[in-house]
Amino acid sequence: MSPAAASTTPVDHTEEINRQILAVSEDKIAGFVEEPFAAIAAGCGLDEALVIERIRAMLEAGTIRRVRQTLVASNLAEGALVAWKVTQDQLDAGFDYLFQQDPFSGHVVVRSTDAETPGSQYRLWTTLKVPQGFSLEDHCAILAEKIGAAGFRIMPAKGFFVLGVGHVRRSVLDPGAKAPELARMQRPEAVQLSELEWKVLVALKREFLPAEITSGPWVARAAEAGVPFDEFCRIATDLNARKIIGRFSTFLEHVKPNATGKRVTRFNGLFHWAVPAGREVEAGGEVGRHLILTHAYWREAGPEFGNVNIMAVAHGTEKDRVLAHKAAIDAHLAACGIPVAYTNVFWGGRSEIKPSEISPFAYRDWLARIRS
Numbered sequence: 001m002s003p004a005a006a007s008t009t010p011v012d013h014t015e016e017i018n019r020q021i022l023a024v025s026e027d028k029i030a031g032f033v034e035e036p037f038a039a040i041a042a043g044c045g046l047d048e049a050l051v052i053e054r055i056r057a058m059l060e061a062g063t064i065r066r067v068r069q070t071l072v073a074s075n076l077a078e079g080a081l082v083a084w085k086v087t088q089d090q091l092d093a094g095f096d097y098l099f100q101q102d103p104f105s106g107h108v109v110v111r112s113t114d115a116e117t118p119g120s121q122y123r124l125w126t127t128l129k130v131p132q133g134f135s136l137e138d139h140c141a142i143l144a145e146k147i148g149a150a151g152f153r154i155m156p157a158k159g160f161f162v163l164g165v166g167h168v169r170r171s172v173l174d175p176g177a178k179a180p181e182l183a184r185m186q187r188p189e190a191v192q193l194s195e196l197e198w199k200v201l202v203a204l205k206r207e208f209l210p211a212e213i214t215s216g217p218w219v220a221r222a223a224e225a226g227v228p229f230d231e232f233c234r235i236a237t238d239l240n241a242r243k244i245i246g247r248f249s250t251f252l253e254h255v256k257p258n259a260t261g262k263r264v265t266r267f268n269g270l271f272h273w274a275v276p277a278g279r280e281v282e283a284g285g286e287v288g289r290h291l292i293l294t295h296a297y298w299r300e301a302g303p304e305f306g307n308v309n310i311m312a313v314a315h316g317t318e319k320d321r322v323l324a325h326k327a328a329i330d331a332h333l334a335a336c337g338i339p340v341a342y343t344n345v346f347w348g349g350r351s352e353i354k355p356s357e358i359s360p361f362a363y364r365d366w367l368a369r370i371r372s
Helices: 001-010 014-027 036-044 050-061 088-101 136-147 195-205 216-224 229-241 278-290 320-337 360-371
Strands: 064-071 078-087 105-112 125-131 151-155 157-165 245-252 266-276 293-302 308-316 342-352
Touching: 014 036, 014 050, 014 245, 036 050, 036 088, 050 064, 050 245, 064 151, 064 195, 078 136, 088 105, 088 125, 088 136, 088 342, 105 308, 125 136, 125 157, 136 151, 151 293, 195 216, 195 229, 229 245, 266 320, 278 293, 278 308, 278 320, 308 320, 320 342
Parallel strands: none
Antiparallel strands: 064 245, 078 125, 078 151, 105 125, 105 342, 157 293, 266 308, 266 342, 293 308
């Protein structure tokens, strides 16, 4: 695409054609696909060349934050949501350290509650992945010393009910909109990879530069991995069958204003529910039916958080509307006869997102640096 074309190509996420593309490209291309941009084009009924032009332009403009093949990282590395107890004076420095210096922390978010509630002193929240063979507890202990945290709570996922994005598609949903069936829970399943498989996986998961947004994008990645293209696709297809490959996705910049000054979302709420022990799968399935949610999972938060065991995330441009979605889920749980002993919303403030590193080779290098 020429500079002149780039300057006239619409990059706003609300523009009609871009909205069509994003409704598919955010979270509708599942698994490994040899021609992902052709698959996006087919899904939204547009020409592949137009789709490539628009995605490339939105990526260059910052409307799209990243384009990448996602992985089911919970099957490759030990993962958890971690809440950190830091003082107000430590908050910004701790945030910066976890985002800039720890490649294994993914989402880094400052959260707050509308009132003093169980766990509200835990202001800093991160997702964390530690490669197989290493310890989440040990990693958090190292980070706690670096950021001066007085404590931390590690909350591994016992099961996932929803994992997606789709902010454009979800922005028009009414509170209470839900799927006709229960969300099925998936459990993390550790998978061992060979050195060759890791080479393919590392090449697969690297973010796409604008110039790489083209037909046949995996040809260059196969060369990068030092693997013939047919072999690269065979290994990627096998990894997909082993539930290691997630979606091919375009991630919107949904926290900060984009190039046109608009925000995709303004508020994100981490919803908490404490349901009776033994009913987590049932409750999570009912919660996960609600289409507004980008994430829903079973995590044990412990007494610090009122023994919460079901969590979910919803985004929106208006706080009252996010709360209306939460109220609709609460009403649905009550109608299903599922008692809730405690519930809360932790609101997201300052936020940065990056893919968590999951390579055991990278982890060994990081440990050597941090301990030198």
